[in-house]
Amino acid sequence: MSIDLTSMIYTAEQVRVGEQEAAVACDVSMAQLMQRAAQACLGAIQAQQPVPASLLIVCGPGNNGGDGWVLARLAQHAGYKVQVAATAPRSNLAVLAAQAWRDQGGLVLELESLSAGHFQGVDVVVDAMFGNGLSRDLTAPFIDVVELINRHEDDCWILSIDVPTGLDSDTGVAKPTAVQANCTVTMIALKVGLVTGEAVDYCGDIVLADLGISRAFFRTPPTLRVIQRNLVSEHLQRRRNSSHKGNYGHVLIVGGGAGMSGAALLAGRAALRCGAGKVSIACHRDSQLAIATAQPELMVHAVADDLTALLDVATTVVIGPGLGQTAWARTLVEQVAKWQGPVVWDADALNSLAVAPFSKPTESDWLFTPHPGEAARLLGCTTQDVAANRFQALTQICQNFQAYTLLKGAGTLVKSPHQNDAWVCRRGSPALAVGGSGDVLSGVIGALLAQKIPLEQVLAIAAWLHAVAGENAAQRGERGTLPSDLMAELRALVNPHQLLATGA
Numbered sequence: 010m011s012i013d014l015t016s017m018i019y020t021a022e023q024v025r026v027g028e029q030e031a032a033v034a035c036d037v038s039m040a041q042l043m044q045r046a047a048q049a050c051l052g053a054i055q056a057q058q059p060v061p062a063s064l065l066i067v068c069g070p071g072n073n074g075g076d077g078w079v080l081a082r083l084a085q086h087a088g089y090k091v092q093v094a095a096t097a098p099r100s101n102l103a104v105l106a107a108q109a110w111r112d113q114g115g116l117v118l119e120l121e122s123l124s125a126g127h128f129q130g131v132d133v134v135v136d137a138m139f140g141n142g143l144s145r146d147l148t149a150p151f152i153d154v155v156e157l158i159n160r161h162e163d164d165c166w167i168l169s170i171d172v173p174t175g176l177d178s179d180t181g182v183a184k185p186t187a188v189q190a191n192c193t194v195t196m197i198a199l200k201v202g203l204v205t206g207e208a209v210d211y212c213g214d215i216v217l218a219d220l221g222i223s224r225a226f227f228r229t230p231p232t233l234r235v236i237q238r239n240l241v242s243e244h245l246q247r248r249r250n251s252s253h254k255g256n257y258g259h260v261l262i263v264g265g266g267a268g269m270s271g272a273a274l275l276a277g278r279a280a281l282r283c284g285a286g287k288v289s290i291a292c293h294r295d296s297q298l299a300i301a302t303a304q305p306e307l308m309v310h311a312v313a314d315d316l317t318a319l320l321d322v323a324t325t326v327v328i329g330p331g332l333g334q335t336a337w338a339r340t341l342v343e344q345v346a347k348w349q350g351p352v353v354w355d356a357d358a359l360n361s362l363a364v365a366p367f368s369k370p371t372e373s374d375w376l377f378t379p380h381p382g383e384a385a386r387l388l389g390c391t392t393q394d395v396a397a398n399r400f401q402a403l404t405q406i407c408q409n410f411q412a413y414t415l416l417k418g419a420g421t422l423v424k425s426p427h428q429n430d431a432w433v434c435r436r437g438s439p440a441l442a443v444g445g446s447g448d449v450l451s452g453v454i455g456a457l458l459a460q461k462i463p464l465e466q467v468l469a470i471a472a473w474l475h476a477v478a479g480e481n482a483a484q485r486g487e488r489g490t491l492p493s494d495l496m497a498e499l500r501a502l503v504n505p506h507q508l509l510a511t512g513a
């Protein structure tokens with residue numbers, strides 16, 4: 010029995026411990042695992058570049074290098090032309106594998122002597138320098154070799170074994186640079202550092218090779234779960250024919266300060282397109298006309314300082330889109346902080362909480378949607394600190410504020426304050442990297458909450474919808490996609506039963 014581990018993500022330590030236990034349970038030796046790892050890489054190469062392609066395999070000192078040495082032998086047997094460039098092997102398995110390569114007459118080039126000339130006529134470069142054992146920043150000669158490999162990304166197909174060399178397998182941070190692979194064949198399980206932050210620029214296509222021990226390994230609870238389509242369709246069922254607007258909640262969006270009407274409008278539109286029964290906007294008087302004129306279905310209220318009447322009728326509040334950081338904004342934040350119900354805190358509302366936090370009423374549920382800059386303000390650290398360990402930043406915000414938290418950016422992360430594991434969104438597009446995307450996301454979350462999607466799932470579902478809407482909108486051009494373009498896509502995505510019916 011083989012278990013699908015593609016939706017479960019682990020730390021490097023979990024993989025290290027789990028793989029050993031699983032190997033024992035399956036009566037497989039580490040040498041056999043290495044053989045299987047190399048075989049999996051050969052399979053990926055055969056699928057991409059059939060014999061008689063020319064391979065350059067670059068091996069490091071540990072077992073990642075060991076995988077490379079074994080692959081060299083297998084590939085040569087399979088008919089490939091193989092060159093190996095290596096540093097001295099240090100781990101026992103790597104020493105044995107290197108010896109086996111030499112025993113069959115294989116030549117080895119010193120890693121330090123590798124130069125552009127060695128890439129001539131090479132079809133495939135295999136990066137077997139470091140895997141999940143990378144413990145410090147790359148230095149010479151490895152850093153130079155990584156840069157050399159990356160300079161050949163246009164003429165060679167680059168395969169990284171387990172993890173692109175230089176990428177931290179827990180954080181997805183390049184230390185300080187990493188191999189830009191076309192494909193990463195990762196062993197046993199997907200690692201956190203392959204799916205969030207900068208990782209998306211280095212890994213290429215990720216192939217999971219479970220090495221035949223997944224049935225024992227899968228018992229290890231994952232650190233992250235991948236948000237999948239079925240979670241969305243499970244919670245967005247067909248509407249009852251007899252339903253009315255009162256069944257789908259009333260979202261109040263608090264934002265749209267002077268000069269920032271667009272943000273509140275985008276959030277309001279997204280909430281409407283995702284099925285909220287009613288959507289009201291509480292904005293600055295200077296923004297009222299612009300919003301009301303742009304979207305007649307929105308109920309737009311100019312608020313001087315008192316939100317009481319609007320909070321009384323709302324079922325869900327979203328605060329932040331275009332809110333600003335004025336005294337007016339702070340007055341509204343103070344009132345929402347006392348309101349009892351589900352509140353989505355975004356943008357300047359988060360910045361306001363970062364400056365002067367409020368304690369959450371016990372009856373309230375708070376959902377935070379920071380981008381890395383807002384996350385840094387909430388944690389009193391720098392944006393670089395957040396990028397250095399996105400999962401840790403997510404967990405800290407979640408704990409410090411007892412808030413359901415979504416940390417934005419490629420590989421968006423989601424966590425509940427009540428559960429140990431978290432979610433990662435592996436969908437999305439750089440088309441979303443434009444002002445206003447986040448406002449749309451907050452509107453999506455508001456609408457889902459208003460429709461009673463459970464708190465434990467709502468951020469994950471919203472992240473997936475938003476990301477896939479971004480991908481779909483980007484089909485007509487990544488550059489220049491606007492948050493407004495997401496509306497039609499969202500509408501289609503929140504009706505999965507109809508999508509199925511039309512085969513879309």
Ligand SMILES: NC(=O)C1=CN([C@@H]2O[C@H](COP(=O)(O)OP(=O)(O)OC[C@H]3O[C@@H](n4cnc5c(N)ncnc54)[C@H](O)[C@@H]3O)[C@@H](O)[C@H]2O)[C@@H](O)CC1
Nearest residue numbers: 039042043071072073139140141142143144145146147171
């Ligand atoms: N554990 C196992 O049995 C298996 C391991 N496999 C492979 O083994 C890899 C892990 O092997 P290792 O734990 O030996 O780790 P690595 O091969 O990733 O590297 C660890 C070695 O590199 C050194 N090192 C770390 N960072 C360095 C840096 N910046 N500069 C210079 N030296 C540095 C360490 O001191 C250690 O000697 C996996 O990524 C995978 O490719 C696979 O063969 C499957 C089975």
Ligand SMILES: Nc1ncnc2c1ncn2[C@@H]1O[C@H](COP(=O)(O)OP(=O)(O)O)[C@@H](O)[C@H]1O
Nearest residue numbers: 417418419437438439441442444445446447448
């Ligand atoms: N490269 C990317 N890949 C995937 N998603 C992205 C990318 N860039 C931005 N996004 C998404 O777009 C949204 C941007 O939100 P935010 O930074 O708050 O923008 P704004 O405040 O201008 O609306 C987030 O949901 C983020 O995850």
Ligand SMILES: [K+]
Nearest residue numbers: 139170172174
């Ligand atoms: K590697």
